[in-house]
Amino acid sequence: MKLRVGLVGLGNNWEVRHRAALRSLNDRYEVRAIFDQVALRAEQAAREFNAKQVDGFRALAQRDDIDAVLMLAPQWYGCLPILAACDAGKAIYCAFSMELDLDQARQVKERVEKAGVAFMAEFPRRLSPATLRLKELIATRLGAPRLLFCHTRVPVEHGTGAAARASIHGSPTSDLIELVDWCTYVVGKSPTSVLGLRHMAARDDLEDDYQMMSLDFSGPAAPGTDAIAQISCGQYMQSSWHEALAYRPPAALQVACENGIAFVDLPATLVWFDSFGRHQESLDSERPVGELLLGQFHRAVTSLVRNTSSLVDSYSALAVVLQARASHAQGKRMPLVV
Numbered sequence: 048m049k050l051r052v053g054l055v056g057l058g059n060n061w062e063v064r065h066r067a068a069l070r071s072l073n074d075r076y077e078v079r080a081i082f083d084q085v086a087l088r089a090e091q092a093a094r095e096f097n098a099k100q101v102d103g104f105r106a107l108a109q110r111d112d113i114d115a116v117l118m119l120a121p122q123w124y125g126c127l128p129i130l131a132a133c134d135a136g137k138a139i140y141c142a143f144s145m146e147l148d149l150d151q152a153r154q155v156k157e158r159v160e161k162a163g164v165a166f167m168a169e170f171p172r173r174l175s176p177a178t179l180r181l182k183e184l185i186a187t188r189l190g191a192p193r194l195l196f197c198h199t200r201v202p203v204e205h206g207t208g209a210a211a212r213a214s215i216h217g218s219p220t221s222d223l224i225e226l227v228d229w230c231t232y233v234v235g236k237s238p239t240s241v242l243g244l245r246h247m248a249a250r251d252d253l254e255d256d257y258q259m260m261s262l263d264f265s266g267p268a269a270p271g272t273d274a275i276a277q278i279s280c281g282q283y284m285q286s287s288w289h290e291a292l293a294y295r296p297p298a299a300l301q302v303a304c305e306n307g308i309a310f311v312d313l314p315a316t317l318v319w320f321d322s323f324g325r326h327q328e329s330l331d332s333e334r335p336v337g338e339l340l341l342g343q344f345h346r347a348v349t350s351l352v353r354n355t356s357s358l359v360d361s362y363s364a365l366a367v368v369l370q371a372r373a374s375h376a377q378g379k380r381m382p383l384v385v
Contacts, residue, residue: 048349050138051114053080053107054098055128057088058120060142064171065119068337069096075345080107084122104128108135115165115348118142121221126155133162138348140341142169144221144361149369156362165353167344168361172229174339175314176330181233181302184319190305192234195276197226197300202286203256220368222280223258227364230262230276233302237363238262240270242380243371248282256283260371267382 057065069076078096082104083089093100101107104124108116108131115138118128125145132139139159147155159166172178185192199222231237240263248256258280265273284292300311307321315330347354367383374381 049075049077050345050348051077051079051112052117052140053082053101053110053113053115054078054092055082055104055107055116055118055124056120056122057081057083057085057092058122061092061119064335064337065117065142065341066092068335068341071335071338072341072345076341079112080110082107083120105131108132108137113137115140115344121145126151129155130158133158133164136162136164138165138344140167140169140344141361144168144224144365146220147365149366152362152365156358159358160355163353165344165348166355167340167347167357169340170225170228170232170357170360171336171340172225172313173232174343175336177311177313177315177317177328178229178233180317180328180330181300181309181311181319184309185233185302185304188321189302189307189309189319192274192302192304194303195230195233195274195278195300196298196302197230197276197278198297199226199280199299200284200292200296201280201282202284202292203282219255219258219280219282220365223260223278223368223371224361224364226278226280227260227262227367228360229300230278231360231364233300234264234274234276236264238264238276238367238383239267240380240382241367241371241374243374245372245375257281258371260367260374262367263380 069078078098080099080101081089081093081096082101089100104127107113108128116128116132117140119142121143126147129139129141201219201222242261244259245255246257260278262276262278263270263273264275265271286292298310299313302309302311307319309317309319311317314336317328317330319326370381370383
């Protein structure tokens, strides 16, 4: 079955992920309509895919020749296209995490559930070849994770405000949501408590230049006895500091397990150590992550069984990030609902 889709927002990942994936999966996807806040960008993409350029996301969602809405970049409209797609009964693919408080996120979650439409949040770190191989090693060689260290460093464009950056790349909150989901996926269960810390930026264009949280996956009665993940997101290096940016970049994810340790650099590099020494794996021959993600969404829409796990995972990761902020404000570890 070929899905007829409308694209809402293009952004940076359009060139590096979504455009090529839609081309490769042309037996499963047909792009019918495109809306972007930059009209010229939408016009060029519409011409390439022989699609219709439309003037708004509501008009796109209401089209009779659209089966699903692909939200591919954060722009001024926030979660409104999700609500429009729910009203129109269209499936939703969301390629970014939005700046919402917990009440807003709960309302969106309830609207999607009430509409009964398929929903998939794009968590590319989950399906990267290195992550999939790491999960195999945890099950067969390395044993259960004990400590996880996960860090992302976002270059800051000089003179670029947080709102401008978020409209293109996503916000620090969206980065943290993805990292929380990634660590939760690797561990294989939900955290039970979080301790958060924020450092306020000296610049006027960003609220924070560093955010950190510690997730405990132990049972509430015995904290610190199971896996712990340290997650951080830094915005403290100017994009013009080229040599500094390239100097000793930390591994995206370091996982200390019962029988060894692994270092992950996305999308396809994995170095791990056990009692037999060092093992380095390059997984570049795997299919691109964009194809895997859109392939998974196609199965979700065409399946007779509605899977809401992606919606629940997205909501849960946001709840963890917001509780980490509350932890910083109150100066104590905060419990999480299991």
